[in-house]
Amino acid sequence: MxxxxxxxxxxxxxxxxxxxxxxxxxxxxxxxxxxxxxxxxxxxxxxxxxxxxxxxxxxxxxxxxxxxxxxxxxxxxxxxxxxxxxxxxxxxxxxxxxxxxxxxxxxxxxxxxxxxxxxxxxxxxxxxxxxxxxxxxxxxxxxxxxxxxxxxxxxxxxxxxxxxxxxxxxxxxxxxxxxxxxxxWPLDDSYVQNLNATLHKFQDFSHRAELYLMKETAHMEESKLLQREALVLDEEFSHWGESITDHPSYARVTVASLDESAAAQSGCDYCHSGPVDTYSDHYIAAIWNTYRKSHIVLLDIMAHLERHISKEETSLKLQGRVEKFVADIIASIPYHLAYDVDEYLKCIHSQRSDIAPNRSFSYTYYAVYHG
Structure with a gap:
């Protein structure tokens, strides 16, 4: 070489x-x-x-x-x-x-x-x-x-x-x-297995809920049954998210917080204002984002069911929870795309305009969705 x-x-x-x-x-x-x-x-x-x-x-x-x-x-x-x-x-x-x-x-x-x-x-x-x-x-x-x-x-x-x-x-x-x-390979804490079980139930539920919501006419009783099922899944997801936070291997660390001015002037198209988080490895980060993405989809279904039942707009509480998950996903992007988050932050603060995703595996997905 x-x-x-x-x-x-x-x-x-x-x-x-x-x-x-x-x-x-x-x-x-x-x-x-x-x-x-x-x-x-x-x-x-x-x-x-x-x-x-x-x-x-x-x-x-x-x-x-x-x-x-x-x-x-x-x-x-x-x-x-x-x-x-x-x-x-x-x-x-x-x-x-x-x-x-x-x-x-x-x-x-x-x-x-x-x-x-x-x-x-x-x-x-x-x-x-x-x-x-x-x-x-x-x-x-x-x-x-x-x-x-x-x-x-x-x-x-x-x-x-x-x-x-x-x-x-x-x-x-x-x-x-x-x-x-x-x-x-014992799973003493069984965190991953617990999430897998909830995701398995959620996959079946989301499929049924999406088919129901596509119907032109909604039956109130069925909407309420799906809503009750959604609330159980929401509780399971929330319990997992709360319990995993105290586990040292799954901890996320906020290493910086960028203001809007720094993000706008960086010239980096995947830079956003707000926190920048790191994780112990990319598998752990992927678990967190799988949980967040799935929970967002569940909350979206809950919002649609709520509108079917009450005929009112989405509650601010549900909207606020979705926004929090979205912000957490955004905070993980530099960790996924950059070799070294410290170097990424230095580049942002120096307003370099040639910053690009430089981790090939992450870049693969970045390229697929950004063309």
Whole structure:
């Protein structure tokens, strides 16, 4: 690896490359870029799964020409190709993707006894590639791979033993025996499992409520039944949010608060006034935002039901709660998009105009929704 392109242990620059970095150099760096930008080591394994935490030793020990390693490189190069608007790199990753998809199909047919962890990871990475590349096509194309990964997980041949409902599993844990998994991954506090249970109930409820609210005529009794169900879910969500606040692993830390003037003059299109929050890792931050987003949708349904029943406008109390969740999500954006929040704040206060999202995985989603 070229010394001048070697990534730091904690990158602070906007990116490791520039428009002058040629494709060959980027390909040499691709695996290091993937490991640093697309994986997150869990800060606390009792509470967090990180992101792709467990793939690191597999990539480092695997054959450099294996489907798993090539998939990781393809993901990294596709992200860079889009960021640099380099068609040559994008075309190359499209060809690589086609070959890898064929190899994946062959692996699934060949592994009759048990789907290997490498094959599962390869499927996940190819789905991640679809998310990256689909911004030029349809943002929902990656759903094919999401369904494929789910099918692998639910298959009797899956390496995951999903009947261990209370075990927080990691792909890396599959390298151990089942007894080791049970001993190593206890959920003493069960916070994640409690939220999962509420989200599962909410998914069914929201589907039924949305179908009902689409009807031209509303029946008062059904509206009241849905409202009572919504209130129970609201209480469950609220209890989770209140109880998790005291857990040190799930704590959020407000490191700064930007005034409107600083945000407006920064030249950064994802900078907003108000608090800037950080978390122990991105998995924890994602849990918080999943909770907030779901709770916002529930409150929106409650507002619609309230209007059906009382024929009045949304209560200020509900509106205020939604605004609080939205503000908390906004406060988490710099943590998701910047390598280092301290550097981000320095850039904001110095009114730099060239600030851009520089964490590839977060940038992928940022690009999908911002074009």
């Amino acid at each position: 070229c010394d001048e392109l070697r990534p730091a242990s904690k990158p602070l620059s906007t990116s490791w490359w520039s428009s002058e970095t040629d494709d060959e150099a980027l390909e040499r760096l691709a695996l290091d870029i993937f490991l640093t930008e697309f994986t997150t080591k869990a800060a606390d394994r009792q509470a967090s799964r990180g992101f792709l935490d467990g793939i690191q030793p597999l990539l480092k020990s695997d054959n450099p020409q294996s489907s798993l390693v090539c998939s990781a490189k393809t993901v990294a190069l596709a992200s860079i190709g889009i960021r640099l608007k380099r068609k040559s790199l994008i075309r190359k990753t499209e060809r690589q993707y086609g070959d890898l998809l064929g190899n994946l199909h062959q692996s699934l047919y060949a592994e009759t006894r048990c789907v290997s962890i490498e094959t599962l990871y390869t499927a996940i990475l190819l789905g991640l590639y679809e998310i990256i590349i689909s911004r030029n096509k349809s943002p929902m194309q990656y759903m094919t791979h999401v369904k494929g990964v789910c099918a692998i997980l639910l298959s009797p041949r899956s390496p995951f033993r999903l009947e261990y409902g209370r075990i927080m599993f990691q792909p890396s844990s599959l390298l151990m025996s089942e007894d080791d998994i049970v001993a190593y």
